[in-house]
Amino acid sequence: MSRYSLKDKMVRSIALRKGEVVMRADFERMGSPSQISRVLKELIADGKIVRLGYGTYAKARPSTISGKPVPRVSLADLALEALEKLDVPVKLGRAQRAYAEGRTTQIPVRTTFDTGHRRITRKITVGISTVRYENNYNARA
Structure with missing residues (x-):
């Protein structure tokens, strides 16, 4: 024992x-x-x-x-690590990418990740902040 x-x-x-x-x-x-x-x-x-x-x-x-x-750590870091552990390939959302590349000075309010052609339903939340997902999935295609 x-x-x-x-x-x-x-x-x-x-x-x-x-x-x-x-x-x-x-x-x-x-x-x-x-x-x-x-x-x-x-x-x-x-x-x-x-x-x-x-x-x-x-x-x-x-x-x-x-x-x-x-x-x-921040919600963005946690979500990125969690999605990597789940083998979901992700990259930053459009607003985060634009800010990181210096194309805009507006700081993104929401944590958003681009999942490509993959649809994600997993909800990742800290307090009242929730991760959102963008994808280029076309339901009619």
Whole structure:
């Protein structure tokens, strides 16, 4: 029998990961689905992680303003990392590309990614901010 509880193992696994995004699938070999769900809920309550979307979590830190747990990096960085882990090829949306290339001085308000010919329904959210997707998919073609 192991000396460490499942929660201890998952906390250690999260701490040793290089990226900021943690997927539920990363823990499936550690225990049963119900055990993993229980521990993930405990980690969210403890402020160790925050939920981004279905099966997607991010490492957290306490907010300097409210003290509530918030992700350690921006929503754009988290979404990019999460979509890369899901093997979804993405690039910045039109507004972000225009700003990054210096074609405009208007700072994009929304986090938007271009998914090419791929349609994405996964919702990635932090607080009230949600990632939006652009694609060149033509439904009539």
